[in-house]
Amino acid sequence: MSEAQSVPPSDTEFEDGIVEERLRRLWARRRGFWGALAAVDHKVIGRRYIATAFVFLGLGGLLALAMRLQLAAPEARFIDADRYNQIFTMHGTTMMFLFAVPVMEAMAVYLVPLMVGTRNIAFPRLNAFSYWTYVLGGILLWVAFALDVGPDVGWFAYVPLAGPEFSPGKRADIWAQMITFTEIAALSVAVGIVVTVFKQRAPGMTLDRIPLFVWAMLVMAFLVIMAMPAIMLASTTLILDRLVETQFYNPAEGGDSLLWQHLFWFFGHPEVYIIFLPAVGMVSTILPTFCGRPVFGYLALVMAMIATGVLSFGLWVHHMFTVGLPRLGESFFTASSMSIAIPAGIQIFCWLATLWDGRPRFQTPLLFIIGFIITFVMGGLTGVMVASVPLDTQVHDSYFVIAHFHYVLIGGAVFPLLGAIYYWFPKFTGRMMSERAGKWAFGLIFVGFHMTFFPMHMLGLMGMPRRVYTYQPEMPWGNINLFVSLSSLILASGFLLFFIDVVRSYRRGEEAGDNPWGASTLEWAIASPPPPYNFRRIPVVESREPLWDCGETLPVASGLRLDRRELIVTSVVQGLPEAREASPQECIWPFWAALATAFLLIWSIFSPWAVVWGSIPAAAALIAWFWPKGTPEDEG
Amino acid sequence: MKERIALDASHLPQHGMGSASPSWWGTLAFMLIEGTGFALAIIVYLYLMTLVPAWPPNAPPPDLGPGTWLTAVLIISVIPNMLVGRWAAKREMKKVRIGLVVMCAFGIAPLILRIFEFPALHVYWDDDAYGSISWVLLGLHTTHILTDLVDTLVLTVLMFTRHGNNDRRFGDVEDNAMYWNFVVITWLPIYGCIYWVTRL
Numbered sequence: 001m002s003e004a005q006s007v008p009p010s011d012t013e014f015e016d017g018i019v020e021e022r023l024r025r026l027w028a029r030r031r032g033f034w035g036a037l038a039a040v041d042h043k044v045i046g047r048r049y050i051a052t053a054f055v056f057l058g059l060g061g062l063l064a065l066a067m068r069l070q071l072a073a074p075e076a077r078f079i080d081a082d083r084y085n086q087i088f089t090m091h092g093t094t095m096m097f098l099f100a101v102p103v104m105e106a107m108a109v110y111l112v113p114l115m116v117g118t119r120n121i122a123f124p125r126l127n128a129f130s131y132w133t134y135v136l137g138g139i140l141l142w143v144a145f146a147l148d149v150g151p152d153v154g155w156f157a158y159v160p161l162a163g164p165e166f167s168p169g170k171r172a173d174i175w176a177q178m179i180t181f182t183e184i185a186a187l188s189v190a191v192g193i194v195v196t197v198f199k200q201r202a203p204g205m206t207l208d209r210i211p212l213f214v215w216a217m218l219v220m221a222f223l224v225i226m227a228m229p230a231i232m233l234a235s236t237t238l239i240l241d242r243l244v245e246t247q248f249y250n251p252a253e254g255g256d257s258l259l260w261q262h263l264f265w266f267f268g269h270p271e272v273y274i275i276f277l278p279a280v281g282m283v284s285t286i287l288p289t290f291c292g293r294p295v296f297g298y299l300a301l302v303m304a305m306i307a308t309g310v311l312s313f314g315l316w317v318h319h320m321f322t323v324g325l326p327r328l329g330e331s332f333f334t335a336s337s338m339s340i341a342i343p344a345g346i347q348i349f350c351w352l353a354t355l356w357d358g359r360p361r362f363q364t365p366l367l368f369i370i371g372f373i374i375t376f377v378m379g380g381l382t383g384v385m386v387a388s389v390p391l392d393t394q395v396h397d398s399y400f401v402i403a404h405f406h407y408v409l410i411g412g413a414v415f416p417l418l419g420a421i422y423y424w425f426p427k428f429t430g431r432m433m434s435e436r437a438g439k440w441a442f443g444l445i446f447v448g449f450h451m452t453f454f455p456m457h458m459l460g461l462m463g464m465p466r467r468v469y470t471y472q473p474e475m476p477w478g479n480i481n482l483f484v485s486l487s488s489l490i491l492a493s494g495f496l497l498f499f500i501d502v503v504r505s506y507r508r509g510e511e512a513g514d515n516p517w518g519a520s521t522l523e524w525a526i527a528s529p530p531p532p533y534n535f536r537r538i539p540v541v542e543s544r545e546p547l548w549d550c551g552e553t554l555p556v557a558s559g560l561r562l563d564r565r566e567l568i569v570t571s572v573v574q575g576l577p578e579a580r581e582a583s584p585q586e587c588i589w590p591f592w593a594a595l596a597t598a599f600l601l602i603w604s605i606f607s608p609w610a611v612v613w614g615s616i617p618a619a620a621a622l623i624a625w626f627w628p629k630g631t632p633e634d635e636g
Numbered sequence: 637m638k639e640r641i642a643l644d645a646s647h648l649p650q651h652g653m654g655s656a657s658p659s660w661w662g663t664l665a666f667m668l669i670e671g672t673g674f675a676l677a678i679i680v681y682l683y684l685m686t687l688v689p690a691w692p693p694n695a696p697p698p699d700l701g702p703g704t705w706l707t708a709v710l711i712i713s714v715i716p717n718m719l720v721g722r723w724a725a726k727r728e729m730k731k732v733r734i735g736l737v738v739m740c741a742f743g744i745a746p747l748i749l750r751i752f753e754f755p756a757l758h759v760y761w762d763d764d765a766y767g768s769i770s771w772v773l774l775g776l777h778t779t780h781i782l783t784d785l786v787d788t789l790v791l792t793v794l795m796f797t798r799h800g801n802n803d804r805r806f807g808d809v810e811d812n813a814m815y816w817n818f819v820v821i822t823w824l825p826i827y828g829c830i831y832w833v834t835r836l
Binding site for chain 2: 010012016122123187190191194195198199200203225226228229230232233237240241244245246247248250253254255256259262263266514525526536537538540542552553554555556557558559560561568569571572577578579580581582619623626627628630634635
């Protein structure tokens with residue numbers, strides 16, 4: 001009898017129904033308030049992350065509308081100069097740090113484990129910690145704004161403006177510490193994504209069978225890992241300059257204000273690709289589904305993504321062409337900036353070839369992708385223009401640059417993201433979004449976007465500078481600004497319709513079924529929304545398009561235990577099974593650790609001793625998190 | 637979807653060792669993050685150096701004593717550290733326990749020497765940018781030692797409890813040993829900058 005008990009129960013012994021029942025109990029999420037705080041399921045965390053990021057998109061969007069209201073007429077008096085400074089800083093900061101990067105990582109958190117065929121992300125508790133840190137950083141920034149101490153130094157907080165001499169008070173510190181929050185969050189997720197993709201791919205998923213979305217997220221995660229330390233170093237040294245009088249950015253004592261720009265843009269330029277590469281992955285995944293054929297040029301697309309990632313670290317100086325650097329340096333960075341158009345061009349041609357050779361179904365996700373291709377190509381063209389030093393010198397800090405980066409960021413990342421939400425919403429919720437509302441939303445957003453941002457190119461060429469809270473009636477900018485402001489209402493109404501459609505579909509949308517689009521990747525092999533354990537049995541991958549090639553029957557692996565949360569670990573290159581690994585249960589400590597970290601970081605805006613005393617509760621929470629709980633997952 | 641059993645995973649070990657373990661890769665990823673941070677801090681040091689005619693600008697070079705002793709301690713610590721890693725791989729509990737206690741001592745010793753290193757710089761963090769970056773480099777690496785020391789202390793206690801005798805914990809000991817080697821390696825270029833670049 002004792003021997004019979006010592007052999008743990010395995011899924012080979014039971015029928016499917018019983019296996020599912022036992023897995024459901026094993027992976028069950030805890031209920032109630034404390035259960036919600038202890039969640040470690042990547043789908044729960046991913047959903048929260050996505051929803052929170054879209055809330056910040058809404059908030060950032062409202063700020064944009066406030067700016068458009070102020071700029072609609074010359075010498076308007078809706079917003080004063082100080083508030084306007086806070087608003088444009090908050091808009092940029094919110095969109096970059098609280099929306100764009102987190103939402104892309106959030107999509108990875110939800111989808112990567114499903115697409116590689118595993119049961120949870122690697123380091124699920126770190127993932128939960130990441131979410132709480134991110135939310136607390138966002139709250140810090142927005143509470144500060146509500147209290148009229150929102151940062152007012154621009155989203156890149158150039159010194160000396162952001163230094164102790166020209167920005168007394170705590171506004172710049174709020175910005176710098178918000179950076180620390182969001183970068184800790186981003187780095188934590190990045191580690192989870194890299195290890196999930198390296199080690200938790202389904203058996204048989206060799207490197208050349210990894211879905212392109214997953215490739216994109218892998219490259220993005222590496223960019224986060226290599227780029228974010230630069231901004232953390234920058235923001236920390238800025239706080240030190242402001243709090244304990246270090247001299248990093250003080251030219252009188254051997255410091256240098258350009259050092260800030262180098263550090264910021266060494267992060268800031270890869271940041272653009274941290275946002276854009278996930279979009280490349282989304283496009284490369286959605287296109288084949290709606291064209292009914294595998295993507296054209298898989299290998300070329302993977303190589304283009306990696307090349308983009310590598311090149312993105314060699315471009316940062318093109319943000320600094322007007323600061324007076326040596327001519328040779330400027331030429332080098334012009335060349336490297338233009339060279340990134342090569343992988344971008346390869347991607348565009350691969351997508352066009354997929355469309356050309358396929359039989360496109362023009363449903364909402366595909367419409368957003370086509371909108372993306374058109375808009376991104378236009379943004380790319382102005383990108384090649386501003387890569388050239390003379391042209392950049394002419395339009396630097398003008399509305400031309402605003403137009404350019406909204407074309408590449410909204411066109412290049414938000415359009416694919418909206419397409420991706422329409423595409424994966426059925427998987428997230430089990431319900432379809434409305435096709436009719438989706439087409440309207442696309443139309444309004446696409447037309448509204450171009451009407452809002454295209455004229456800004458002209459405004460820039462006509463000399464209108466960025467970051468001005470108003471302009472004189474003698475300037476020839478009034479009519480175009482009014483047109484832009486009115487157009488922004490069309491764009492905003494498109495987003496409003498999108499949000500309404502999301503809420504309505506979540507409640508009453510049509511039932512989706514497992515695979516409503518007839519897609520080929522693994523997340524569509526399971527129920528919508530997926531059960532807590534994702535896969536009843538871990539799939540075995542035999543080709544690049546598993547669901548198109550396997551017919552009605554999915555090859556799977558058996559032999560996993562039913563008394564501890566278990567998944568399969570595979571080798572990095574070939575995806576050969578190496579071990580059955582435990583995946584941790586729900587845990588409250590990541591939440592407490594995030595709270596303790598927030599306490600430390602916010603206190604340290606005011607006193608350097610916070611780092612000493614604040615690290616005690618943080619360390620205690622981390623030790624409690626690490627300490628084995630005696631569960632089967634811990635004891636092996 | 638219907639399923640077809642294509643692979644039997646029941647024979648696989650219940651925990652991957654070394655590169656088969658996700659924690660091993662997680663440790664590497666964190667090393668990459670921190671390594672990038674250190675590399676950038678060193679680049680900032682060299683960048684600031686290029687801005688002034690003399691380096692250090694307004695101070696004598698730091699005294700070699702404490703920093704060099706600390707370097708020696710760190711280098712020697714690699715030997716017991718490698719042994720702990722090896723013992724952990726062979727699941728030799730008794731040796732692992734002793735080795736971990738020794739490594740705790742090797743974590744505390746450099747922190748004591750570090751106390752003497754800051755005054756040996758002969759410059760304060762708020763004197764000039766040279767002072768700022770020197771203090772930040774030392775401070776960053778002190779945090780590095782301190783974090784790994786806390787990790788080692790917790791692991792040492794853990795290995796004396798009932799939770800210790802388990803593959804997962806031995807894996808943690810191996811990863812911790814790997815991380816300490818990283819702490820030692822990252823110190824060497826910082827040592828070179830602070831003590832020898834100032835003497836060029």
